[in-house]
Amino acid sequence: MENNQPIGIFDSGIGGTSIWQEIHQLLPNEKTIYLADSINAPYGQKSKQEIIDLSCKNTEFLLNRDCKLIVVACNTATTNAIQELRAKYTIPFIGIEPAIKPAATNSKTQTIGILATKGTLNSELFHKATEMYQDTKIVEQVGHGLVQLIEGGQINSTEMEQLLHSYLQPMIEANIDYLVLGCSHYPYLIPQIKKILPAHIQIIDSGQAVARQTQKVLEEKVGFSSLKLPDPIFYSNTDPKVLSAILMDNYRIEKIDF
Incomplete structure (x- = not known):
């Protein structure tokens, strides 16, 4: 056709x-x-x-x-x-949608992190998706300010680095082994995120x-x-x-x- x-x-x-x-x-x-x-x-x-x-x-x-x-x-x-x-x-x-399924299915620590916008994390569709994985601990984090910095051409700024550190450190301490990027802007931050995360934590986007x-x-x-x-x-x-x-x-x- x-x-x-x-x-x-x-x-x-x-x-x-x-x-x-x-x-x-x-x-x-x-x-x-x-x-x-x-x-x-x-x-x-x-x-x-x-x-x-x-x-x-x-x-x-x-x-x-x-x-x-x-x-x-x-x-x-x-x-x-x-x-x-x-x-x-x-x-x-x-x-x-955030790629929760591959992260939850493959997680060895049964703990995954999701970095997303407030609108996504608060949505009914997102809650339905997470309910399917009761055995997996899901550490949610709203990426306040990240989209604005990306839209402003500030991907490699000090402010971006500080925000990412503050969002990702609690996830690292919670023993996540997968980080799901729940916003289509965030793949542009992967090089920055990789500098912060330990090498064993895998990053997934959609x-x-x-x-x-x-x-x-x-x-x-x-x-x-x-x-x-x-x-x-x-x-x-x-x-x-x-x-x-x-x-x-x-x-x-x-x-x-x-």
């Missing part, structure tokens, strides 16, 4: 580009349109209804650009809004799993593109310099009033 329409991807900013990169790597012939709603970042501090409203607005933007499926490349938007999106629109949606699920939905429901290496398009509603720096390539980025 052939379908040359683009894949739409949105996030509360630049973090979802970590998901985009996995999709682009696995499916290089697919045209992608990425929407960074950075002006409203972080979603994790907003109410459930605000997150639903923003997610619908982002969806409409991508539907107007003829997308064939939409990847919600934001943990907070997935855990708070994806059920409403699926009920309202007929297009397939792929969400991103990027590859989301890319594989995207491939599966294309295969079963939507259809693959026959285009050869089409150029992705990125939209941002704030200064695109940070987005450009994190992509480290000369991709087309359009500044929009949105």
Whole structure:
């Protein structure tokens, strides 16, 4: 089944580009349109209804650009809004949730850490996921301030290093052997996190799993593109310099009033 329409991807900013990169790597012939709603970042501090409203607005933007499926490349938007999106629109949606299952299943110490936004950790979907692993101790930590620093281009700042130390040290002391990154912005912090964590603690994010699920939905429901290496398009509603720096390539980025 052939379908040359683009894949739409949105996030509360630049973090979802970590998901985009996995999709682009696995499916290089697919045209992608990425929407960074950075002006409203972080979603994790907003109410459930605000997150639903923003997610619908982002969806409409991508539907107007003829997308064939939409990847919600934001943990907070997935855990708070994806059920409403699926009920309202007929297009397939792929969400991103903290990868609790592989961490809990493989943990030797039966203790795992989850670094996520307040919006994700407080969501009903997240609580349902953690309830399945009663035998595993889950150390939750809200990553206050991390998204703002990433959006501000401050990944390697002293402030970032201090925040990560304060969040990760209690997890290390609790004897975690897996750290789950529950926000699509956080994979950009992996080099910083690795400097703090002991070598035996494994870091898990959801990027590859989301890319594989995207491939599966294309295969079963939507259809693959026959285009050869089409150029992705990125939209941002704030200064695109940070987005450009994190992509480290000369991709087309359009500044929009949105």
